[in-house]
Amino acid sequence: MKKRIISLIFLTSILVLTLILFSMSFVSAESNVCCEKLKTGQFCQNAPIVECDTSFETAPTSCESTNFCSVGTCIDSQEGLCEGPISKNVCNNGGGVWDPRAATEVPQCNEGCCIVGDGAFIATQTRCKKMASDYGTQTNFNPSITSEVQCSANAGGDIKGACTFEKESAKTCKLLTKTECNSMKGDSQNSNVDFFEGILCSDETLGTNCGPTEETTCxxxxxxxxFVDSCGNLANVYDFNKIKDKDYWSKIVSKEDSCNAIGNNANSLSCGNCNYPLSTCLAYKRGETSVPNVGNYICKDLGCTFNGVKYQSGESWCGLAPGTSNIT
Structure with a gap:
């Protein structure tokens, strides 16, 4: 009887030990680890080890505690762009230069007011030089202005309008400010210079050689x-539904009074009233972006996807979290 009890206790102990080991194995398989890269291509994710790409590192802790997934600032020295917080590997794989400091502590990432043409925006000095070079203008960068509102107040100048003049026996036009137009009166090559505030050069009542087109630009x-007129001057915001509207090609219409002013108009085929930071003007790329009804430019969606979920530009996931990808 005593031997039977001992045997029963022994068998029970073995069964309990087996259950404990099985339970530990199950918990170990299900517990998350830090995967430097998932099999699905995302970087620095906390996930079960079976989802990790075995050719990259893993660690039995959260990604925030690892060296290979520590975050900092990613610098694109050619474009003058800074992104962060972002992991070192994600930055390096994207061709950037990684800095362990926050963007506010990196001198190259210091921003100021950049004035290019008629526009003003907050950017790094390198980005400002790049934009000015792209559009053939001089760099106008003020590091003391870091407020978007204050910077925007420095844009523009005089109200624009149609500046008509005769040159080489032809009556033509440029969209200029009144100050710029008056300065043309001192040029002996131009005659009969007149300024029409708030009027577009494509206004047929002006009698110039400038007219409507189906061309667009950023x-x-x-x-x-x-829209761009036949003389290369800017017209109003691209609105396909008004491409034949004479009034729309005659008077300057504000952004607020243009098509779908309260929407972001991302990937819209008919409306170019982009609203940053949700969308912005960009040349369309066949197979990557929508193709506009006319012209070569569209409002590009500035949102992003993370784990299959779409986020708007400016949310913490967009351009910052490892594993995100831009929406095109």
Missing amino acids: VPGQDEVY
């Missing part, structure tokens, strides 16, 4: 897609 420092 403007440095501004986010909207604009």
Whole structure:
């Protein structure tokens, strides 16, 4: 009897030990680790080890506690852009230069007011030089202005309008400020210079050689897609539904009074009234962005995807969290 009890106790102990080991194995398999890269391609994710790409590092802790997934600032020295917080590996894989400091502590990432053409926006000095070079203008960068509102107040100048003049026996036009137009009167090559405030050069009542087209363009420092007239002057915000509207090609219409002013108009085929930071003007890329009804530019969606979920630009996931990808 005593031997039977001992045997029963022994068998029970073995069974309990087996259950404990099985339970530990199950918990170990299900517990999250830090994967430097998932099999699905995302970087620095806390996930079960079976989801990790075995050619990259893993650690039995959260990614925030690892060296290979520590976050800092990613610098694109050519474009003058800084992103962060972002992991070192994500930055390096994207061709950037990683700095362990926050963007506010990195001198190259210091921002100021950049004035390019008629637009003004907050950017790094390198970014400002790049934009000015792209559009063939001089760099105008003020590091003492870091407020978007204060910076925008420095844009523009005089109200624009149609500046008509005769040159080489032809009556033509430029969209200028009144000050710029008056300065043309001192040029002996121009005659009969007149300024029409708030009027577009494509206004047929002016009798110039400038007229409507189906061409569009982006403007440095501004986010909207604009129509362009046959003389290369800017017209109003691209609105396909008004392409044949004479009034729309005659008077300057504000952004607020243009098509779908309260929407972001991302990937819209007919409206170029982009609204930053949700969307901005960009040349369309066949297969990557929508193709506008006319012209070569569209409001690009500035949102992003993270784990299959769409987020708006400016949310913490967009451009900052490891594993995100831009929406095109």
